[in-house]
Amino acid sequence: MAELQEVQITEEKPLLPGQVPKAAKTHSVETPYGSVTFTVYGTPKPKRPAILTYHDVGLNYKTCFQPLFQFGDMQEIIQNFVRVHVDAPGMEEGAPVFPLGYQYPSLDQLADMIPCILQYLNFSTIIGIGVGAGAYVLSRYALNHPDTVEGLVLINIDPNAKGWMDWAAHKLTGLTSSIPEMILGHLFSQEDLSGNSELVQKYRNIVTHAPNLENIELYWNSYNNRRDLNFERGSDITLKCPVMLVVGDQAPHEDAVVECNSKLDPTQTSFLKMADSGGQPQLTQPGKLTEAFKYFLQGMGYMASSCMTRLSRSRTASLTSAASTDGNRSRSRTLSQSSESGTLPSGLPGHTMEVSC
Ligand code: BEZ
Numbered sequence: 173m174a175e176l177q178e179v180q181i182t183e184e185k186p187l188l189p190g191q192v193p194k195a196a197k198t199h200s201v202e203t204p205y206g207s208v209t210f211t212v213y214g215t216p217k218p219k220r221p222a223i224l225t226y227h228d229v230g231l232n233y234k235t236c237f238q239p240l241f242q243f244g245d246m247q248e249i250i251q252n253f254v255r256v257h258v259d260a261p262g263m264e265e266g267a268p269v270f271p272l273g274y275q276y277p278s279l280d281q282l283a284d285m286i287p288c289i290l291q292y293l294n295f296s297t298i299i300g301i302g303v304g305a306g307a308y309v310l311s312r313y314a315l316n317h318p319d320t321v322e323g324l325v326l327i328n329i330d331p332n333a334k335g336w337m338d339w340a341a342h343k344l345t346g347l348t349s350s351i352p353e354m355i356l357g358h359l360f361s362q363e364d365l366s367g368n369s370e371l372v373q374k375y376r377n378i379v380t381h382a383p384n385l386e387n388i389e390l391y392w393n394s395y396n397n398r399r400d401l402n403f404e405r406g407s408d409i410t411l412k413c414p415v416m417l418v419v420g421d422q423a424p425h426e427d428a429v430v431e432c433n434s435k436l437d438p439t440q441t442s443f444l445k446m447a448d449s450g451g452q453p454q455l456t457q458p459g460k461l462t463e464a465f466k467y468f469l470q471g472m473g474y475m476a477s478s479c480m481t482r483l484s485r486s487r488t489a490s491l492t493s494a495a496s497t498d499g500n501r502s503r504s505r506t507l508s509q510s511s512e513s514g515t516l517p518s519g520l521p522g523h524t525m526e527v528s529c
Contacts, residue, residue, distance in 0.1 A: 202288075220253055226282075227394045230392070237257060299322050305398075321413045342514065351392065352385070361424050417432060
């Protein structure tokens with residue numbers, strides 16, 4: 173950490189204490205591993221963490237999170253938080269292609285850039301939302317800086333390094349598939365891809381025609397070379413904050429997320445498996461995710477239900493909590509999406525809440 177405290181901010185002056193960043197302003201800071209760009213929406217709220225997002229490979233903060241953060245019901249939540257959307261190096265819109273031989277940061281190094289961002293913004297704590305590689309980066313950051321992470325929403329996390337079998341499969345796929353195809357296979361299920369919905373077509377187009385494809389390949393390589401996060405239930409190497417794990421039912425990373433759930437502290441972890449969401453629940457099911465996020469925040473003591481007038485009144489229930497009625501906080505909560513039930517998982521441990529129109 174010592175070297176991170178000595179980081180010099182370039183391009184822009186650090187904000188003075190009390191100075192607030194303007195809405196939707198993009199900043200770049202220099203870190204020991206190169207420059208990182210992030211965009212801040214909203215203004216800091218006293219005594220509230222920032223929501224900090226980290227996107228997956230092949231995407232940037234907009235292509236990964238815009239549908240979620242611009243979803244109607246989400247507005248009532250996010251207006252209470254400043255948002256910091258990080259673009260992995262070289263993924264920001266208009267990023268120049270890195271020179272040949274450029275040493276792209278490892279995922280661990282990407283995590284080590286986050287303190288520079290928070291120091292620059294004078295933000296002390298975050299609630300992280302990460303997808304895929306971004307979920308790994310935020311988890312690594314949380315392991316290294318547990319006191320600064322109030323909660324984590326981890327979508328499609330795979331905390332394990334690739335084993336030799338995975339490597340063999342990866343190499344074989346690489347013989348017949350292009351990088352964009354491999355990345356699309358990471359983002360979407362085979363069913364999604366063969367269904368070729370408008371969403372899949374849009375993202376296929378984004379990845380295939382990305383002007384920074386060489387940079388994307390470097391982030392992809394870092395993801396594939398990730399170390400094991402070594403989560404172990406009951407050990408020191410675990411996430412200490414409330415965690416909401418999210419994965420699509422039948423989605424590419426389902427098994428990894430299930431295994432991850434088994435290794436985290438069940439009293440701190442909720443597991444949301446979303447039906448009909450494909451590989452990218454934040455794109456396909458922003459409503460369901462918004463609702464789950466609302467309860468997650470409520471469980472952390474934010475967003476008292478009395479403040480959530482429009483969202484609470486306007487939605488019929490859409491989630492059930494399979495392990496939420498017995499008041500037993502020692503089990504993890506598995507939340508399975510359902511379109512019929514009238515119960516919703518409260519953010520408070522072991523309770524359900526009735527919500528109706
Ligand atoms: C936000 O309000 O945080 C946001 C808006 C547009 C794109 C991404 C995030």
